[in-house]
Amino acid sequence: MGLRERKKRQTRRAIAEAALRLFAERGxxxxxxxxxxxxxxxxxxxxxxxxxxxxxxxxxxxxxxxxEVREGIDRRPADETPLESMRRIVLEMIEAIAAEHGEYGAIQVRLVLERPSLQARALKRMNDTEQYVVERLTELCPGIDEIDAVVIAGALVGGMKAVITHCRAHGYAPEATRRAVDRALAIVEHGLGSVPALTHRATE
Known part of the structure; x- marks a missing residue:
């Protein structure tokens, strides 16, 4: 990332930090x-x-x-199974989320839960992410059943959304959030492991 892009990201984050702080302080x-x-x-x-x-x-x-999730899917190593890719990407994403906006996580969740306009925006982001995962799974796993792809995307995105929302709403510390996410991933992976297309390595 060049200097210009880094400065733009810093400005974007500064605005977001200020907004969340003011929402918490003033409403x-x-x-x-x-x-x-x-x-x-x-x-x-x-x-x-x-x-x-x-x-x-x-x-x-x-x-x-x-x-970052989209970029992570695009950078899948050649010897990684789709399931391993999903775990790596989700963990990288959660690591970043857990490290940022810690004190404002609860206000973020509360705002979304209380306001229909924010709920609509959140739902659209969820749907767009699920659709993107479906499309990439179809590319990574040629021949995968379309219902399998839809269910996999829903399980991954929905499961991570649920656990992050819970952790933020209850003020979990970053390390506790990571443990919760790892547990959630283990539960999701237990079911996804039954889909052969997800455990096939690109080099095989």
């Missing part, structure tokens, strides 16, 4: 975009160059992690 409705921009030391115009709306800033971190 979501009471916080304006001008307030967020001022707290992040940027102009309202700069805010809109990174986020279309106040609702979208709530998902800044999630969107960044979803991008």
């Amino acid at each position: 979501y409705e009471e916080t304006t975009i001008a307030d967020i921009a001022g707290a992040a030391d940027v102009s309202p115009r700069t805010f809109f160059s990174y986020f279309p709306s106040k609702e979208d800033v709530v998902f800044a971190e999630i969107d960044e992690r979803l991008t």
Whole structure:
């Protein structure tokens, strides 16, 4: 990543951090975009160059992690099974999530649970991610049954969403979150291991 991209990511994160902090301190409705921009030391115009709306800033971190998931799938090593790829990618994503916004995780979850407009945005992100996983599984596992692909994507994305939401809502520390995710992955993998296409190595 070049200097320009690093600075853009830093600015994006600064805006998101300021927004979550203000939402926690003042309340979501009471916080304006001008307030967020001022707290992040940027102009309202700069805010809109990174986020279309106040609702979208709530998902800044999630969107960044979803991008990393897509990039991780694209970088699958040749000797890795699809199931091993999924585990690696999910663990990398959770490691990043667990390390960021720790003190604001609960407010993030509460905002989504309380506001239909945020729930709709969250659902769209979930659906888009599941569809992407389905498409990539179809590429990684030629001939995989379409129902298998849909179920696998739903189990992975839905399972991780459920455990992260629980951990954040209850204020789990990063290490406790990692343990919970590892346990959830073990449960999901137990079922997914019955799908032959997921355990086939590309080099075989």
